[in-house]
Amino acid sequence: MRLSCLLLLAALSQLCAQKVDYRVLATNRTSTMEKEMNDAAEAGFVFSSVMGGETGMGGKEVVTVMAKSADGSTGKRRYKLLATSRTGTMQKELQEAGAEGFSYCGQTVFQSAFGGREVAVILEKNLDGAPQRIEYLLLATKRTSTMQKELQQAGDSGFRLLGMVVGKTAIGGDEVISILQRVK
Secondary structure: OHHHHHHHHHHHHHHHHHOEEEEEEEEOOHHHHHHHHHHHHHOOOEEEEEEEEEEOOOEEEEEEEEEEEOOOOOOOEEEEEEEEOOHHHHHHHHHHHHHOOOEEEEEEEEEEOOOEEEEEEEEEEEOOOOOOOEEEEEEEEOOHHHHHHHHHHHHHOOOEEEEEEEEEEOOOEEEEEEEEEEEO
């Protein structure tokens, strides 16, 4: 009987540890999304996924999913959402965020009411961990052969590819946009 009770308790404990709560955030304004993500982080949620595009009822939105494990072991986080159609601006903002210790979570292309078609990047800072400085590199090109060459050069310098999207930039039009990082 005692062994049965212990096995039952172990099984229940494992079920509780596997439970995950989700919070879906959707908006057509990037500034609203950053605020909602940070509100969710205050409640113990962490970034899980992001997508931009047309949703059934919301029109053109950015949708972010935040997750929280039942044991609440995520630590304190802060989020920053960068969105722009100018690659030079994005590179500068990424560098500033990296200097503050923000790490890459995800990116998407987002059609905003005021900004047009923008590349949106979500960054996260672990407020409980040791601060680290991150150097970001943004590559943008229309040609995949050029991207191959630029990625190889960046890789030779210690940069690791984080994500790619096809974005419409202010100057270049449709381009493959890659974001890379190197921890200092």
